[in-house]
Amino acid sequence: MQLKEKKLSVGLAMATSALLGQSALTLAEEGWQADTAVLVYSEADNRVQAIEPVLNLRRDYTDESSINLRIVYDALTGASPNGAASASIAQTFTSASGAARLQQAEDDDDEEEIEKYGDRASYTVAPGDIPLDESFEDTRTTLSAGWSKPLDKGYTLNLGGAYSTEGDFTSYSGNAALAKELNGNNTTLSAGINLEFDTITPNGGIPNPLTPYASHATSGTSDTKQVVDVIAGITQVINRRWLMQFNTALSQSSGHHDDPYKILTVADNGNLISDPADPDSYLYLFEHRPEDRQKISLYWQNKVAIGSNDAVDFSYRYMTDDWGVNSHTADLTYHWALSKKLYLEPHYRYYNQTAADFYTPFLSTGEDVSISGTSVKALVNYASSDPRLGAFSATTLGLKLGVALGQTQEVNVRFETYQQQDENSRVDVAAGSHLDGQDQFAELSATWLQLGYSIKW
Amino acid sequence: MRIALPLLLVALVMTSGCSTVKPWQRDLLAKPHMALDSDPLQSSFDDHIYFSKEASSGGRGFGGGGCGCN
Amino acid sequence: MEYELQLTQNKDHCRVRFPAMASLCEILIDSQDTQLALKLGHLARDEAQRIEQKFSRYRDDNIVAQINTSDGKSISVDEEMALMLSFATTLWELSEGRFDITSGVLRTVWTFDGSDRLPTQQQVAEVKQRVGWEKVQWQAPSLTLPAGMEIDLGGIGKEYAVDKVSELLNQHWQGSVLVNFGGDLRCNLARQSGSGWHVGIEKVHADEAQTFIELKEGGLATSGDQRRFLQKDNVRYSHILDPRTGWPITGAPHSITAIAPTCLQAGMFSSLAMLMGSDAESFLNEQDVRFWSIR
Numbered sequence: 001m002q003l004k005e006k007k008l009s010v011g012l013a014m015a016t017s018a019l020l021g022q023s024a025l026t027l028a029e030e031g032w033q034a035d036t037a038v039l040v041y042s043e044a045d046n047r048v049q050a051i052e053p054v055l056n057l058r059r060d061y062t063d064e065s066s067i068n069l070r071i072v073y074d075a076l077t078g079a080s081p082n083g084a085a086s087a088s089i090a091q092t093f094t095s096a097s098g099a100a101r102l103q104q105a106e107d108d109d110d111e112e113e114i115e116k117y118g119d120r121a122s123y124t125v126a127p128g129d130i131p132l133d134e135s136f137e138d139t140r141t142t143l144s145a146g147w148s149k150p151l152d153k154g155y156t157l158n159l160g161g162a163y164s165t166e167g168d169f170t171s172y173s174g175n176a177a178l179a180k181e182l183n184g185n186n187t188t189l190s191a192g193i194n195l196e197f198d199t200i201t202p203n204g205g206i207p208n209p210l211t212p213y214a215s216h217a218t219s220g221t222s223d224t225k226q227v228v229d230v231i232a233g234i235t236q237v238i239n240r241r242w243l244m245q246f247n248t249a250l251s252q253s254s255g256h257h258d259d260p261y262k263i264l265t266v267a268d269n270g271n272l273i274s275d276p277a278d279p280d281s282y283l284y285l286f287e288h289r290p291e292d293r294q295k296i297s298l299y300w301q302n303k304v305a306i307g308s309n310d311a312v313d314f315s316y317r318y319m320t321d322d323w324g325v326n327s328h329t330a331d332l333t334y335h336w337a338l339s340k341k342l343y344l345e346p347h348y349r350y351y352n353q354t355a356a357d358f359y360t361p362f363l364s365t366g367e368d369v370s371i372s373g374t375s376v377k378a379l380v381n382y383a384s385s386d387p388r389l390g391a392f393s394a395t396t397l398g399l400k401l402g403v404a405l406g407q408t409q410e411v412n413v414r415f416e417t418y419q420q421q422d423e424n425s426r427v428d429v430a431a432g433s434h435l436d437g438q439d440q441f442a443e444l445s446a447t448w449l450q451l452g453y454s455i456k457w
Numbered sequence: 458m459r460i461a462l463p464l465l466l467v468a469l470v471m472t473s474g475c476s477t478v479k480p481w482q483r484d485l486l487a488k489p490h491m492a493l494d495s496d497p498l499q500s501s502f503d504d505h506i507y508f509s510k511e512a513s514s515g516g517r518g519f520g521g522g523g524c525g526c527n
Numbered sequence: 528m529e530y531e532l533q534l535t536q537n538k539d540h541c542r543v544r545f546p547a548m549a550s551l552c553e554i555l556i557d558s559q560d561t562q563l564a565l566k567l568g569h570l571a572r573d574e575a576q577r578i579e580q581k582f583s584r585y586r587d588d589n590i591v592a593q594i595n596t597s598d599g600k601s602i603s604v605d606e607e608m609a610l611m612l613s614f615a616t617t618l619w620e621l622s623e624g625r626f627d628i629t630s631g632v633l634r635t636v637w638t639f640d641g642s643d644r645l646p647t648q649q650q651v652a653e654v655k656q657r658v659g660w661e662k663v664q665w666q667a668p669s670l671t672l673p674a675g676m677e678i679d680l681g682g683i684g685k686e687y688a689v690d691k692v693s694e695l696l697n698q699h700w701q702g703s704v705l706v707n708f709g710g711d712l713r714c715n716l717a718r719q720s721g722s723g724w725h726v727g728i729e730k731v732h733a734d735e736a737q738t739f740i741e742l743k744e745g746g747l748a749t750s751g752d753q754r755r756f757l758q759k760d761n762v763r764y765s766h767i768l769d770p771r772t773g774w775p776i777t778g779a780p781h782s783i784t785a786i787a788p789t790c791l792q793a794g795m796f797s798s799l800a801m802l803m804g805s806d807a808e809s810f811l812n813e814q815d816v817r818f819w820s821i822r
Contacts, residue, residue, distance in 0.1 A: 008621050008799075009814050015617040016791045019610050020690055037498045041506065054498055072501075177518075192518070231518065235493070240698075241485055245493055249515060299516030301493060305485040313495075317516040327513040335490045343490070353512050388512055400499075414499065418510075444510060450502060 033058045037452035044445035047132065048078040065149040074140040074166075079132035081442050083262035083385045084125075084284055085362040087272055087434040091131060091282060092124045093213075130442045133261065140166035154181035158192070168260075171198045177231075186237040196227040202260035209288030210378035213263045214278035225255030233299075241305040249297045257289040264385045265362040266369050266376075270433025273365070276374040283376065285363060287384040295321040309337035324357035325389065345400040347416065352393035352423065358382035359389045361427055361440040387442050391423040394444075408457065414450040419443070493517075532568055536561050539720075543568030547575040548583075548685050550709025554696070557703035557718040567700060571692045575708065578688040582611070582680045584631065591678065599674040601664075609667040615683065618795060619660045625802040626795070629672075630770035631679030632657050637775070639766040655773040686748055686794035689713045693790070705742065706790075710749050713790040717743040728784050728819055738819065746790030750797035751782025751821070767801045778805030785811065785818040 034057050041050040056070045082093060125131040146160035156179045164171040177192025200206075205218030233247035263284040266273060275283040301315035317329040333347045360383055363369050370377050398416030405411060422441040429435045485491060494500050494517065508514045533544040541564035544553040554571045556564045584591050594602050604612065618626045636646040636654050657675045664671040672678065685708050693706045693713040705714045705724040717723055723743030740747075750767070764775040783800045787793040796816045800807040811818045 009816075011617060011621045012792055012795055013788070015614050015621075016690075016789050016795075019614040019687070019791065020694065020789065021610075035498050037502070039502045052502065054501070056498060070501075229515070231515075237486060243486055243491065243493065247516060247518075251515070295513075297513070297516050301517070303491050303493060305488070305491055308485070309488075311488075311490050315516075317513070319513040319516075321512075323512075325512045327511070329513065329516075335495075337490075351507075351511060351513075356512070388510060394511070412496075416503075418506075420510075446506075446510075448502075448506065450499065452496075452498060 030062045031060055033456045035454040039450050041448040050076040068146040070144045072142040077137045079134040080136045082131050082133045084131040085265040086130045086438040088127050089434055090124055090127055094122045138167050168202050169200050188235040191232045194229040198225045207260055207286040209258055210285050212275050212376055213284035214275045214281040223256035227253040243303045245301045247299040251295040253293040262287045262386055264383055267362050267435055268365045270429030270435040272434045288382050290382055311335040325353055327353035341404040343402045347398035349396035355391040356389040361385050390441055392420045393423055394420040409455045412452045416448050418446045545572040548579050552708045555705040567696050574692050574695050575688050582684045584679050595677040601669050601671045603668050612665055622799055624771050627660050627770035628678045629660055629676050630658050632677050633768045651773040658770050685711050686790040689790040711790050712747040714742045745788050746793040747786050748790055748794035748797050749784040750801045776804040780807050781821040783820050785816050
């Protein structure tokens with residue numbers, strides 16, 4: 001006459017919550033979940049194209065702990081701005097990546113590869129075009145793992161680590177976070193830290209910053225960077241429909257920040273000038289960024305349930321750093337449940353950032369650079385024309401469609417389009433010079449498509 | 458000053474009438490699409506794209522590894 | 528006297544009463560606001576009556592009547608009925624067959640009028656053919672009941688109504704409300720003063736002292752035989768029948784009152800305990816349920 005003890009209470013609790021339509025009375029379920037997705041990314045004007053498949057595996061246990069494993073593979077090709085300014089005359093550059101691949105092909109005695117890269121070691125950019133290095137090709141693999149475990153008294157511990165490797169860059173990171181539930185689980189306080197250690201080994205070696213491109217003087221083959229991020233946050237259930245989160249994060253990055261492949265045009269009154277050490281080339285200098293960067297960001301997110309099946313997600317982030325960049329990001333998504341199995345999520349994001357203090361579309365002789373005879377000396381400490389550090393605003397519009405297949409599977413497809421808009425103040429140049437009337441910022445347009453599938457068992 | 462407004466808003470909301478939500482009132486909040494990060498793979502893709510094209514990053518939490526793209 | 532709704536304003540709470548489920552139904556609201564009480568009272572009454580009309584076996588115009596006259600044909604049910612039937616199935620499995628919504632037909636041979644008239648073995652054996660959830664085909668949304676069988680949701684309906692009404696009122700007002708449908712209770716949260724509602728447990732013998740408990744949050748339900756039993760040769764046959772044998776449970780307490788997070792759970796624990804007969808108390812102790820037993 002013995003009914004199985006605990007199982008009956010649990011079974012009754014679950015049956016009751018199913019009947020009354022609440023999911024809150026159930027215990028944590030044990031099980032696996034696999035999520036896989038592929039992202040296809042494409043920039044306008046034959047710039048970067050990428051394809052990125054991901055596999056994520058998660059195991060939940062009855063004590064509410066879980067482990068998570070993720071593997072990401074990223075293959076990029078296409079062209080990327082090399083930082084030189086667009087001019088009214090043709091410009092020729094030697095590509096470090098191209099040269100490296102040609103060297104590799106010659107070492108391997110691989111005729112097919114030599115053929116392929118043969119003419120990519122150097123490239124010519126037509127007048128009026130933004131200089132793009134076309135031989136950009138890279139693959140990246142990332143492995144990450146995480147573990148979450150509830151402890152006594154409402155605490156939860158999270159530990160994780162990641163390893164990422166690509167042709168010229170390796171990154172190791174580890175993170176830990178602690179969260180505490182209060183107020184009957186209506187408030188959660190959390191704090192965490194992330195440590196990252198990166199090594200960069202650029203093709204062609206580490207260029208000496210603010211030295212001429214044609215000479216390609218280097219110091220060493222690799223350099224490093226360390227990043228420490230700390231974050232503290234609070235999540236609060238405002239009422240039955242509204243969940244809010246507020247996070248503050250601090251980031252300190254030290255080490256090598258220069259992009260080894262990016263240069264800046266040196267102009268004399270708006271005209272390109274030849275490199276004193278190599279009269280066949282124009283003068284460009286390798287960029288240089290400070291060795292330290294400190295960022296502070298404030299993030300606020302809201303999730304509000306609308307009706308019984310829809311929801312609005314609205315977030316805002318403010319970021320400021322000691323490179324002079326301030327940014328605002330506003331993000332809005334609406335989850336529209338069309339039926340029990342189908343949903344649509346239209347999405348809108350608005351972003352804007354100010355330029356870094358040392359951002360400039362090109363350098364000018366006299367103010368930024370002084371040339372005497374064959375000696376070229378930078379008068380500024382730091383300079384970069386990387387569009388990522390310029391002033392711009394950007395709008396993203398997207399739409400996602402999700403379809404539930406039974407109780408345990410879902411398929412989704414998402415399409416987004418991104419458009420940047422130049423907000424830099426124009427640098428005046430002499431009328432009729434090479435840089436006169438040229439674009440000073442490469443506005444990026446990109447679209448991406450995501451296909452995803454997930455299954456639980 | 459620009460930070461003050463969101464902070465003030467949050468403080469006001471939190472002190473005035475946040476009802477304590479009972480476990481059996483969590484029906485709506487427990488739905489999967491109401492999770493703060495309802496599709497981690499999607500957030501991961503987008504975070505990586507924006508990290509490589511813009512000067513800002515993060516906010517939500519920690520990413521899964523650095524990349525050479527910024 | 529047939530009335531529709533009765534509102535009383537007391538010193539620190541309001542009470543609304545209305546007839547439903549063949550019981551006295553009332554809601555106690557932790558507020559002095561009569562407008563609010565009236566509004567909540569109407570909501571509660573309408574929902575209670577909706578549930579009664581839908582699930583009562585005494586009507587001939589609802590889904591239960593349709594099922595009970597289906598004569599072996601498949602009936603397609605709506606989502607709420609589907610959830611109800613799935614709940615009944617789970618309870619039947621968890622109780623190893625003791626809780627069975629097809630056992631209602633046993634009342635045709637058992638009349639609990641305090642007398643000593645028991646049915647014969649033959650009579651019980653015959654009616655038992657028409658009892659047993661294992662004979663039913665249930666695959667949402669389609670239910671097929673063999674001819675002659677009937678379902679009776681009396682063991683679930685009142686507690687379900689209490690929980691549904693409690694949750695409905697909570698959506699309209701965030702304060703404390705006690706829902707009481709004939710002794711089956713549910714309270715959503717503690718009163719503004721921090722204390723709960725004082726509830727009296729029903730006495731078996733008039734000369735006993737009244738037991739009071741304070742209900743702050745959760746459900747309370749009672750299963751008992753106070754008024755309906757048979758007695759022969761000094762053996763008391765409670766009106767709770769074991770569907771597996773067709774005979775009443777012996778050795779059961781007079782009544783069990785249980786407390787649980789919801790009224791449904793409280794009701795199921797008290798019913799299952801009664802079905803365990805003499806093991807009622809040890810069963811509830813094993814399940815870690817707070818209860819009172821009267822023997």
